[in-house]
Amino acid sequence: MSEKKPVLKASHLGIQFGGLKAVDDFNMEIGESELIGLIGPNGAGKTTVFNLLTGVYQPTEGAFYLCGEKMNGKKPHQVVAAGVARTFQNIRLFKKLTVLDNVKVSMSRTMKYSMGSAIFRTGRYWAEEKETDEKALELLRIVHLEDKAGYIAENLPYGQQRRLEIARALATGMKLLLLDEPAAGMNPTETAELLEIINDIRDRFHISVLLIEHDMSLVMKICERIQVIDYGVTIAAGTPEEIANHPRVIEAYLGKDDE
């Protein structure tokens, strides 16, 4: 068991924009199929952590490892190939493409047919496209969108767009899924459905999930461990119960109690 490397290990990760330390000394370890929550007040640096972990920003300090492989200096698409996929806080879909195509774009990394096959429409082209269609539909089924496959993505209602983003992230075949406020703007029914989907995904694919969320009831319900950051610095980490009663966390969210 000691051989087993954590899915994600971030050690002393930090980034500085000019004089501002947006994230400082960020440490985290995520094991297989773990679900970790990352919370903190607005502007605390949560999304910056995501951008670091997906290669959008390059860390100015420290390093992070995916299954033991160092990820520093990798471009976003290389990080995806290594097994990290994400969703965005403000939904970023391929708006004018169909729901099915949105998912298929994520799969084209693993599609192998050549340009020649595409132009001469060889058997390989048809076989691979069909296989991808089926796989994409399977993923859409998981997020309950299988009947919307032919719709143009921007025509979906908000909650469904969020779920489509999750399906698209799943299609990359990742080991670690980063969800950036997946429940933002959702009503309680939609949030409940989302919760169910996240649990379903973990059971099915045995992936680890790192979740940024403001909906505390959601975080407390599903996360096994929670890490709290404020001003780029980790102020607490532990189980949901520990976090809920942690004085520093309460202070960060509600302010200091002036005598």
Added chain:
Amino acid sequence: MPKKIKRNYVLNLLGVLLLFFALFALFETGVLGSRSSYFMGIATTACYTIIMVTSLNLLVGILGEFSLGHAGFMSVGAYASAIVTNALADQNIPTFVLFLIALAAGGVAAGVMGVLVGIPTLKLRGDYLAIVTVAFAEIIRVAFTNFQITGGGRVMSGIAKLSNFYWVFWVTVICVTVMYLFIRSRFGRTVKAIREDYIAAEASGVNVTFYKVMTFTISAFFAGIAGAIYAHYMTAMIPTSFNFNYSAEFLTEVIIGGTGSMTGSVIGAAFLSALPEAMRTFAKYRMLGYSVVLVLIMIFRPGGIFGTWEFSLGKAVDRLTGKAKKEVPEHE
């Protein structure tokens, strides 16, 4: 291969053959009398313009980046192919083979140029990229006016007349088909995803720079083919004719036809390249008419006449025979 698609392939082939024989009959039976070769010339112009506009649409409509230097790639293709055929002129190569060699030379030269220009510039986006493409076309123009091999500022003449309309017709059909099939493959899907949101595309594992350079190269390659046709149709050319206005004309045709619609590009290019000839008597007012049309389109149909709609012979036949199913949400 699904049966329905097989049927559509046959239908499309039949449609193209029908068009070919209609034009063949028009030009060969003498209906047009002495003006037959004049009309054939217009048709040839329309063909290479179609290739130019569809290849530019690949950049503007599918990749979502503006290029204002497409005539530059055409120029590279034209001169490269002319130099090659001039060098091979005494080798007794059958004209058809020579024509194919010319096309290949033009396409490859422009494609290589596409890679060279693409790699350093495609990190730029939007307006910045457009400015660089203008600069590129200008550099090509100035360079070609100074190189001895390209005529050194004078007209380069005596290029073999290889661009026979019937060959050019089929080359155009093949070029447009290849581009269309490219768009409807995993490659085209990825390129469209980059157009929609490059950050999300990156986060989905797409190597954005690679696909951009690839699209740029393919687009340049076809512009080079169009250039080769141009050179061997005109038989004489001067670098200054591939100027900014010429590039802008192609861009206008893409926009009028519909950015992202191959149908729009084909019809727009065919129509607009024939129009100046048809309106020869009003030549003075041509640019005026052009700009009025453009303004009207921008106001009433900002996406172009055809938007992103594609004509499908298969669907048209279904509709005529009443077999059309209820419209499913359109694939783009």
